[in-house]
Amino acid sequence: MEILKVKSVGKKYFTKKALDGIDLTIEKGKIVGILGPNGSGKTTLLKLVAGLIRPSSGEMKVCGNDIGHKTKELIAYLPDSDFLYPWMKINDAKKVYMSFFKDFNPEKFDELLGFMKLEESMAVKGLSKGMQEKLALALTLSREAKLIILDEPLNGVDPVAREQILKAILKGFSYESSMIITSHLINEVESLLDQVYFLKEGKIEFSGNTEDIRSEKKMTLDELYREVFAC
Amino acid sequence: MLGKLLKYEFWKIWKNNKYLLLGFGLVEFVLLVILRLFYHNNITQFVISTNSEKNIGVSFFLITSLYFGLLGLLFIYPFIEGISRYDKDLSGKQAALELMIPEPSWKKITSKLIATVCATLICTIISAFAMTLYLLVMSNFNKEIIDTIFNVLKEGFKYPVESIFNIINGLFSFASFYLLFFFCISISKWASHKNKIAIPISIGVFAATIAVIAYLQSLADKLPLIKYTFLGMQTSLSSVIVDILIFALTFIGASYVMERKIEY
Amino acid sequence: MFKFNDSSPIYMQIIQKIKADIVSGRLKGGDKMSSVREFSESFNVNPNTVQRVFQELEREGITYSQRGIGTFIVEGDQLLKLLKNTQAQKYSERYLDDMRDLGMDKKEILNYFVKLLEEYEDGNS
Numbered sequence: 086m087e088i089l090k091v092k093s094v095g096k097k098y099f100t101k102k103a104l105d106g107i108d109l110t111i112e113k114g115k116i117v118g119i120l121g122p123n124g125s126g127k128t129t130l131l132k133l134v135a136g137l138i139r140p141s142s143g144e145m146k147v148c149g150n151d152i153g154h155k156t157k158e159l160i161a162y163l164p165d166s167d168f169l170y171p172w173m174k175i176n177d178a179k180k181v182y183m184s185f186f187k188d189f190n191p192e193k194f195d196e197l198l199g200f201m202k203l204e205e206s207m208a209v210k211g212l213s214k215g216m217q218e219k220l221a222l223a224l225t226l227s228r229e230a231k232l233i234i235l236d237e238p239l240n241g242v243d244p245v246a247r248e249q250i251l252k253a254i255l256k257g258f259s260y261e262s263s264m265i266i267t268s269h270l271i272n273e274v275e276s277l278l279d280q281v282y283f284l285k286e287g288k289i290e291f292s293g294n295t296e297d298i299r300s301e302k303k304m305t306l307d308e309l310y311r312e313v314f315a316c
Numbered sequence: 317m318l319g320k321l322l323k324y325e326f327w328k329i330w331k332n333n334k335y336l337l338l339g340f341g342l343v344e345f346v347l348l349v350i351l352r353l354f355y356h357n358n359i360t361q362f363v364i365s366t367n368s369e370k371n372i373g374v375s376f377f378l379i380t381s382l383y384f385g386l387l388g389l390l391f392i393y394p395f396i397e398g399i400s401r402y403d404k405d406l407s408g409k410q411a412a413l414e415l416m417i418p419e420p421s422w423k424k425i426t427s428k429l430i431a432t433v434c435a436t437l438i439c440t441i442i443s444a445f446a447m448t449l450y451l452l453v454m455s456n457f458n459k460e461i462i463d464t465i466f467n468v469l470k471e472g473f474k475y476p477v478e479s480i481f482n483i484i485n486g487l488f489s490f491a492s493f494y495l496l497f498f499f500c501i502s503i504s505k506w507a508s509h510k511n512k513i514a515i516p517i518s519i520g521v522f523a524a525t526i527a528v529i530a531y532l533q534s535l536a537d538k539l540p541l542i543k544y545t546f547l548g549m550q551t552s553l554s555s556v557i558v559d560i561l562i563f564a565l566t567f568i569g570a571s572y573v574m575e576r577k578i579e580y
Numbered sequence: 581m582f583k584f585n586d587s588s589p590i591y592m593q594i595i596q597k598i599k600a601d602i603v604s605g606r607l608k609g610g611d612k613m614s615s616v617r618e619f620s621e622s623f624n625v626n627p628n629t630v631q632r633v634f635q636e637l638e639r640e641g642i643t644y645s646q647r648g649i650g651t652f653i654v655e656g657d658q659l660l661k662l663l664k665n666t667q668a669q670k671y672s673e674r675y676l677d678d679m680r681d682l683g684m685d686k687k688e689i690l691n692y693f694v695k696l697l698e699e700y701e702d703g704n705s
Contacts, residue, residue, distance in 0.1 A: 116626055137415050137580040154575075157418035164412035172331050184320050185417050251624045258620075258627060276590055276625045296629065299589040308587065 086148060088113050088232050088263040089134060094143030096129055096287075103129045104287045107143070111232070114260040116277050118295075119267045120306075121284035122314060127267045130284070131236050134265070135162035148231055158187065161230035163221055163238060169209045176205040178224060186228050194227035197253055215242050222250060226257030233257065233264045239273065247273060275306040283313050290314075318423050325431035333397065340390060344446055347383045351376070352453050383450065387443045394439050398432030399497045406505045407514075411580050421574035425498060425567065433490050492563050499566040500525060502573040525566075532558045590625060591632045596667075598637065602653060603664050609655035613643060 091109040095102065104126045111117050119127050132138040134145060136152045147156040169178050175198070182189045198205065201219040203212075212220065222238055238254065239247045247270070254277065258264065268274045275295060283291040291313055298309055405414040405428075417424070448465060455461045472479045504518035536554035584590050601607040613619070616634060620627040634651060637643040642659060645651040653659075679689045 114628065116628075132580065135416075137412065139576065139579065154418050154420050157416060162412075162416060164416070165409070167409055168412040170328070170332075170410055170413075177331075181324065181413075184324065185419075248624065252621050255617075255621045255624065255627070260627075276584055276623070276629070279626055279628050295626075296589045296591060296632075299587055303587050305584070305587045 086113065087111065087146075088115075088148060089265075090146045091130075091134070092144045094130075094133065094140045094145055096126075096133060096138065097141040102287055104133070104140075107287075107289060109282060109289070109292075111263050111265070111280075113231075113263055115279045116258065116264045116266065118274060118278040118281040118306075119265060119284060120271060120281060120310060121290075124286075125284040126287040127284055128236055129287075131162070131234050131265065131267065134232070135160055135234055137162070159231040161186075161188075161225045161228040161233045163225045163233075163235045165221075167209075167217055168221065169217075171210045173209045174205065175203060175207050175209065175220060178209065178220070179205065182224050182228070186230075188229040190227050190229055193229075193257075194223055197223040197227060197256065200253060200256075201249060215246050218242055219246065219250065219253075222253060226253060229259065229262070231262045233262065235264065235266045237267055237269070239268050239270050251277060271307045271310055272305070278306075281306060283310065285314065317419070318427060321417075321419055321423055321427035322430060325427045326434070328401070329397070329431055329435055332401075340386065344383060344386060347379060347386075348450065348453060351379055351383065351450075384447070387446050390439050391436075391443050394432060394435040395494065398428070398435065398494060399501070402428060402498055403501050403505075406501065406574070406578055407580075415578070415580050420571075422567070422571035425495075425571050425574065429491055429494060429498070432494055433487055436490050437487065488559075488563070492559065492566070495563060495566045495570065496525060496529075497522075499570040499573075502570045502578065506573050506577040529562055532562065591629050591636065594623065594625065594630075594633045595636055596670075598633070599642070599663050599667050602642070602660065603667050607653055609653050609659060611653045613651040613653065615650065 087110055089109065089111040091107055094104060094107040096104040107130060119130060121127050129138065133140050134147070134152070136154075136157055145152050147159055150156050150159070173181075179191065179194055182194075183191060201216075201223055203216060203220060203223070207216075209217070209220070218238070218241065222235070225233060225235070235254065238250055242250060251273065254264070254266070266274055266277065278295045280294055281292065281298070282289055291309075295306060298304065298306060302309060304312070404410060414424075451461055451465070452458075500518050500521045503521045504514045507517045508514050533555070536552065536558040539554055584593055586593055598607065602609075613634070614622065616627055616630045619625070619630045619633075623630075634643070634645075638645060638651070641654060642663070643651050643653055675693075676689070679692070684692070
């Protein structure tokens with residue numbers, strides 16, 4: 086069954102068209118990259134899928150369901166790093182996730198926390214941006230959701246931590262679910278991706294399978310990106 | 317699950333305000349102790365003296381005013397806190413968390429409403445308790461005052477139905493009041509996220525809603541349908557209908573807007 | 581971390597690396613391969629890509645899998661010899677292509693190579 090089906094979706098803000106005619110399908114067990122320059126509509130698209138924004142036109146279905154509070158149970162969205170209340174401890178965040186998300190796996194969370202070198206007693210206030218990012222990731226990846234959406238998971242994180250995060254993302258992978266990742270660091274995420282969509286000014290400029298791109302076009306994804314977005 | 321949401325909202329309120337509440341308790345306790353130790357004489361004189369010129373001393377007056385002033389603040393605080401929290405939950409940094417929670421909006425609003433009303437109730441009880449404590453302590457547990465207090469309580473228990481009805485009515489009024497604000501905030505968040513525009517819009521929506529409510533209530537006055545006196549209060553069927561209607565409409569409105577129109 | 585700088589498909593690059601490991605002895609016949617997941621996490625590669633690697637290796641007769649136990653490198657000298665030949669051939673062709681790209685002819689290429697080898701041996705002894 087298709088995890089995600091997006092048909093002719095558009096999003097308009099007063100005069101600006103953030104997205105136009107987006108068609109996208111994701112099967113289960115895939116990691117999909119949505120790449121493009123700032124302002125191309127990547128975040129808008131991801132928020133649409135997560136149900137945080139509503140489309141102006143078109144239709145989206147997650148595992149056959151319309152986007153709504155039911156699909157929020159199926160989708161794990163990685164928010165901007167400081168989405169937790171500052172008075173929370175990591176333990177508190179864990180409790181909230183355990184309480185509301187049936188698919189949250191506390192053992193997986195403990196494992197990821199250890200891997201990221203974080204402790205439950207730490208206060209969210211006292212965490213650096215990189216640590217907050219890792220915490221948000223640990224919370225999101227510990228949910229055995231059907232669709233995991235990671236918007237710029239490597240943002241503002243140093244190179245060593247980035248490698249840890251990529252490993253954590255793979256640890257969170259399952260053949261029963263799919264992932265969407267956006268990132269500017271194309272070289273670093275390329276090896277994780279099965280498929281890729283290039284977004285340019287709200288439209289899909291190109292889409293394809295990452296290994297096919299290499300064998301057919303004899304380019305790395307980074308090189309292709311530069312070619313597509315050159316002008 | 318409504319229960320989970322309710323627990324979550326209470327937990328949020330507690331965690332956010334526990335130090336404030338404890339601090340408040342401490343300050344009030346200290347104030348009361350000071351009043352009792354240093355000004356005991358003043359108040360006995362005040363009560364006993366038959367002079368038309370009652371001299372109670374400026375500092376005593378100030379400290380007592382502070383004591384009661386803080387109680388007044390405590391009474392209003394849950395309202396302010398509840399409204400501002402709702403506002404932040406819809407558009408602050410934590411909006412993502414709020415919107416991610418996989419429950420229908422009407423459940424979320426109900427749990428917030430119940431939590432805020434309960435918080436108000438608790439603060440009201442604490443305020444009443446603190447006031448009573450003041451009277452008792454300052455009068456040195458004067459028998460007359462204790463008797464008066466017990467009489468008042470007895471009156472309440474004598475007419476349990478009326479008392480309960482009054483309490484429920486009071487809670488309903490609180491809830492309607494909060495709901496009105498939730499409704500206005502939801503609509504303004506729908507219109508815009510940018511704070512500069514959002515505030516005048518909320519004020520506009522608020523004014524418009526008040527106008528509609530006033531109109532509906534004046535209609536009710538004109539067509540009272542059935543006038544009756546219930547438990548010592550003059551009221552009419554229309555007025556009851558209007559109150560329930562306003563509550564229902566603001567609730568449905570806020571839920572609908574939160575579910576379908578709010579964006580992060 | 582393994583860098584996939586070459587623009588050939590990633591699964592092919594991984595296969596080349598494994599073949600190189602076998603030829604050099606880092607991987608021996610009979611060794612058990614890591615699971616797809618372990619592989620994926622240690623190389624930071626998509627599990628579907630790793631699956632493809634495993635399938636290719638098995639298709640080429642380099643590995644065999646036992647259900648429930650794991651995937652193993654095929655034993656025996658035959659594999660080693662075959663791989664040595666194919667990989668050495670491949671790498672040599674690469675070197676040759678690069679040198680010819682510089683415009684060198686057969687004699688020059690040979691001279692350079694012999695000189696390099698001698699330096700290498702002197703360095704080692």
